[in-house]
Amino acid sequence: MLFFVVLALLNGVLIGVSRTVNGRLSTRKGAFRASVWNHVVGFAFLSAILLVLRTWPDVTDAPVAAYAGGVFGALFVAVNSHVFPRLGAMSASVLVISGQVLSAVVIDCVQQRALPAPVRLAGVALVLLGLALPRLSARLRQSEPCPDPSGPN
Amino acid sequence: MNHRTVPDPGGTHAGGPRALDWSLAIAGGVLLTLMTQANAVLAEHTDALYASWAAHAIGAVVAFVLVATVARRTPPATPPAPPGSSAAAQTATPPAAPGPGGGRMPRWYYLGGIPGALVVVLSAVAVNSELALAGTIALMLTGQVLFGTVSDHLGLLHTPRRRVKPMDLAVAGCVLAGSVLIVLGGA
Numbered sequence: 001m002l003f004f005v006v007l008a009l010l011n012g013v014l015i016g017v018s019r020t021v022n023g024r025l026s027t028r029k030g031a032f033r034a035s036v037w038n039h040v041v042g043f044a045f046l047s048a049i050l051l052v053l054r055t056w057p058d059v060t061d062a063p064v065a066a067y068a069g070g071v072f073g074a075l076f077v078a079v080n081s082h083v084f085p086r087l088g089a090m091s092a093s094v095l096v097i098s099g100q101v102l103s104a105v106v107i108d109c110v111q112q113r114a115l116p117a118p119v120r121l122a123g124v125a126l127v128l129l130g131l132a133l134p135r136l137s138a139r140l141r142q143s144e145p146c147p148d149p150s151g152p153n
Numbered sequence: 154m155n156h157r158t159v160p161d162p163g164g165t166h167a168g169g170p171r172a173l174d175w176s177l178a179i180a181g182g183v184l185l186t187l188m189t190q191a192n193a194v195l196a197e198h199t200d201a202l203y204a205s206w207a208a209h210a211i212g213a214v215v216a217f218v219l220v221a222t223v224a225r226r227t228p229p230a231t232p233p234a235p236p237g238s239s240a241a242a243q244t245a246t247p248p249a250a251p252g253p254g255g256g257r258m259p260r261w262y263y264l265g266g267i268p269g270a271l272v273v274v275l276s277a278v279a280v281n282s283e284l285a286l287a288g289t290i291a292l293m294l295t296g297q298v299l300f301g302t303v304s305d306h307l308g309l310l311h312t313p314r315r316r317v318k319p320m321d322l323a324v325a326g327c328v329l330a331g332s333v334l335i336v337l338g339g340a
Contacts, residue, residue: 004282008289011276012296014268020310021265028258032220034265039213042266046206049274055202062198069191069204070211074219076184077212083178088315090301092178094325097294099182101332107186116338123334130327134320 016089022077023084023092031082038077039070098127205273209266259311291333298325 018038026034050056084092105116105124116124188208196204272293279289302325308314 001283004279004284005292007275008279008284008292009296009299011272011279011289012293012298013300014272014275015293016297016300016304017310018265018267018269018272020304020312021262021268024311025258025262025265028262030220032216032223035216036213036220037263038266038269039209039216040266041264042270043206043209043213045267045270046202046209046273049270050202050206053202055200057199057203059199059203062195066191066195066198066204067207067211069188069195070208071215072184072188072191073208074212074215076181076188078216078219079177079181079184083174083181085312086174087178088301089304089312090298090315090317090321090325093297093301094328095175095178096182096185097297097332098328099179100185101182101335102179103183103186105335107190119338120335123331123336123338126331126334127328128331130324130331133324133327137320 016093019080019084019092020089022081023089026078026081027085031078034081035074035077038081039074094130098131102127201273201277205270209270287336287339291336294329294332294336298329301325 022034022038025037029037080092080096083095086092087095102124105120109116115121192204192208195207199207276289276293279292280286282289284292302317302322304310304312305315306317
């Protein structure tokens with residue numbers, strides 16, 4: 001069990017490494033070229049794995065629309081590579097995650113025509129609170145007579 | 154408030170050029186959800202490895218077309234940034250290892266696709282364990298935020314080192330806790 005926990009955490013680290021490296025590349029080559037390299041290199045790597053594992057599924061009944069994932073992926077890597085070096089790894093990751101989980105809740109809502117479970121709603125509230133925190137504290141600080149010198153943001 | 158009067162290097166002020174980056178990052182998350190949804194459908198009809206392989210192939214073509222059409226003009230962020238773009242200058246100024254200016258770019262800058270593709274394989278292993286999908290995703294999100302924090306703090310992989318402020322930690326804590334609730338809370 002611990003092995004899988006570490007493996008899943010390591011996956012998150014690998015995602016961070018990938019986005020950081022793509023972000024570095026985008027500062028030299030531009031975000032769209034970074035996206036090209038990410039996909040070409042990733043494709044070559046996965047091709048090698050497919051060759052080694054020799055697994056090839058039956059691909060005949062896959063809906064064509066499902067291949068749209070590649071389009072979203074190309075756009076995502078470009079956008080993410082652009083903002084990553086500008087915002088820093090931590091802020092960029094946190095914001096992307098926010099957009100990810102919030103949009104997932106909305107999509108589930110629409111697809112299931114039902115409100116999310118209470119736990120999920122609490123999660124949404126927490127995410128929104130987190131995103132609003134910098135503004136909230138800025139507003140609080142403005143109304144205070146003597147601003148706290150330790151937090152200039 | 155004019156953002157020129159409030160120098161906010163690396164801060165979390167929403168406003169000015171920073172607001173655009175914030176919105177772009179959140180929009181990126183939405184794109185990621187759409188990608189995941191489509192890839193999941195494809196993986197259901199085939200398998201996870203093939204789905205990601207195909208998505209990379211299509212992504213490469215789409216990105217190439219974007220370069221040919223949208224990004225024809227030479228790469229934007231050549232380090233001596235134009236004076237207008239404060240954020241671009243900010244990424245360029247802290248000398249990140251071997252000269253960010255005219256210095257030669259390390260080859261590994263091209264290899265970001267490898268860890269990304271590796272995730273596809275490894276996450277398939279984790280999802281099939283006791284962790285299941287929700288547990289795997291929750292831990293992957295945690296790993297991302299942990300990496301981001303450490304990476305900013307230490308300036309890993311040539312990224313400009315950034316002081317992680319208490320506010321950043323508070324934001325990350327709320328978002329991470331909320332995301333875990335959403336992921337584990339079921340639909």
